[in-house]
Amino acid sequence: MSMRLTRKIYPVRELREGDKCEYSNCILTVNYDELLQVAKPYSKNIAKIWFEVYRPGEDARIVHVMDTIQPMIKTDTPPEWGGKEYPGILNYPYTVGMGTTNVLEGFTVMECAALPWDDSASSGLLYVRDAIIQTTGFYRNYTPFCDTINLILNYEMAEGKSAEEYDNDIRKSAMAIAQHLAKLTIGLEPDREEVYDNTAVDGLPKVALVWMCQNQGVFADTLFYGLPIDNMVPTLLEPNEMLDGAVVGGNLAWPAFKIPTWIHVNGPILKELYRRHGVDLNFAGVILARSHQPSNWHKDRCSQSIAKMAAQIGCEGLIMQWEGGGNAAIDGMLTVQNCERRGIKASTLTFEFGGKDGTEGQLLVDDVPEANAVVSCGSWERTVKLDAVKIAYGGKTMRLDKEKGGYFPDATQAIEFDTSVHMYMSGNQSGYSKITAHAY
């Protein structure tokens, strides 16, 4: 049981505007009218799209960030059953993970929008909380997107539509633009190739990655081959399916804890397991599951099922990753416990609490005695102090404190937050960041 995928890498070192979209010698030329045409079939509920470009090195802040997409296109798939990139979104949901995929490296398509706060498109959890990327200083370490050229798609939505309609159109139009740009590489020589093949090597322990994602409704969903994973039981994936976009992030409710699609397809833990595959371990698979299981009954059912699946494929070790806060931590910890009870060794990673300096309250919402190998992703409760920046992308103001009637400071000004909740990916649940909480 294994898959072989070749990623052809096409770096983007410069982005220019031009008469038509083109990729040549690491220079990506974009024509915005052409891109608008590409987005048009998916723009029924969109009033306007306009473009901005962030380039690495700028002293900038990006606000209203929604999903960030890795532009890629599959050029070679098994003829009878092979699917295309991001199956189930723009493409038919055939299985992916085999063949060849062209990837634009160092470049993202980033959605930014100030969606309506009224009841039609907002309910409790289910609204797009303002997500912020600061490209300079300490906080740049939260995301990979300070070092990538980001084509920012700014959206103004048509009035009076539903959350579902906004969510759908933004995702599909951004995906279409990403796909169009990746398509420019077809037939060109790549800079290099990366081969992902998890054929088992004798004598090494099998290890699985549990990839547990939030799914609680529109703006807090994760899509698997195009559908939310709400009622999905834990499902075994080949790691390469992840690389080709079988899982797409739709969780926009919690900027700190969300996993953007770019991360789903460039999973830091997944790539680390691949790096050690055949050397220290056998990468046996990814177990995709839903976090935020609604009750203890559901949580026991899900976590036991994951442990059984890991045992069934012969795993000796497992890495537990979850997306989300306290609720999801319970799912994660129960999974660690159930695996250890079956003799499968587990490590996990989590952001921590601890108040302003680590001494307030508890560091974790939940734990189990078996969780003796926990990596700290830093605390989200520390004060975040953002310096003023020269330029803002994605919007002119920040949109904060909805429950208190709203607060809209200038997007370039210095600002302090009690927690890192507004900082994109600051919970570090994908393991991308080097930020951790050191004990003093």
Added chain:
Amino acid sequence: MSKLKALFYVNQFFAGLGGEEMAHEGLHIFDEPKGPAVGVAAMWKGEMEVVKTFACGDNYINLEENYEAVKPEILKLVDEVKPDVIIAGPAFNAGRYGVACGRVCDLITKERGIPSVTGMFPTNPAVAMFLRKTVIAETTETVAGMRKSLPILAAIALKLAKKEPLGTASKEGYIETGIRINEVDENSAANRVVSMLLAKLQNKPFITEVPLRKEGRVDAAKPLSDYSKVKFGFVTTGGLVPKGNPDKIRMYAADSYGSYKIVIDTFNKDNYESVHGGYDTTAVNEDPQRLVPYTAALNLKERGIIGDCTDYFFSTVGVGTNVGMSMKLGADMAEKFIADGVQAVFLTST
């Protein structure tokens, strides 16, 4: 450059005054290093010297009235010597000696702003008393490990005297204070979580980065056998508030709760809403009684199934609030309920 100056504290035993029989001794001051101070001073390679050693009997300084009496004498010594750092102990796992070392360090650091360091075994009861008041180097359990423990103490003392910031607890060898600082590590969390698993699989040593919770789990209360005389209160973590959120309860990481009187005629969707940021609030916004089932409780009361219920409810937002804050809010609610004769609570979570 002149040498840095250390002032060293030891107990009667390490000062050479005697054992337990001399534990009542008051303050003694010596012009030379005594006991462990000799070994420590040698490790500074001339950068710092122990200018004086002072000592008290363990029983003497542990007694409150003696400690109060000797404080001014100690501070007088400090003002004469003007040391760059205070070093006490190490006390290993000795409880009284630990308290003595902690007191001396805490006093001088607090009153004179001079940094201090002592050394103890982690289970020494004085550790909890003086954590974050002074630096506590981690030592072995008994004096048998003196040779292993002193270099740690010496290195920390020198850094403190030079006013250099201390690194992490594990790097410097002091007992963790509980303070945790967000910093950039050498490796990504992804890299570390895989390395940790491999160490576990290969039976190699590894250190977890997040200690498990210290406080125990809360056992569920015993069920009530007879409700008919019991007055019920209402608590919800579902974020129900009067429209406009008058108490400005936060939609996540709440650090407060509200107390709201229920008037049945106005207890409806026109006047109440949920500000909770962790679930779909549509159903609750249609009817606040989905979180606070007031009419249902009145009905139970009328039928004699429950004794009574309050005409108010406590409400907060249960998402992203840390456990410490939750305990504090819960204790405060419980106190108010008890004062009001409430013996049971309908607690609706979401």
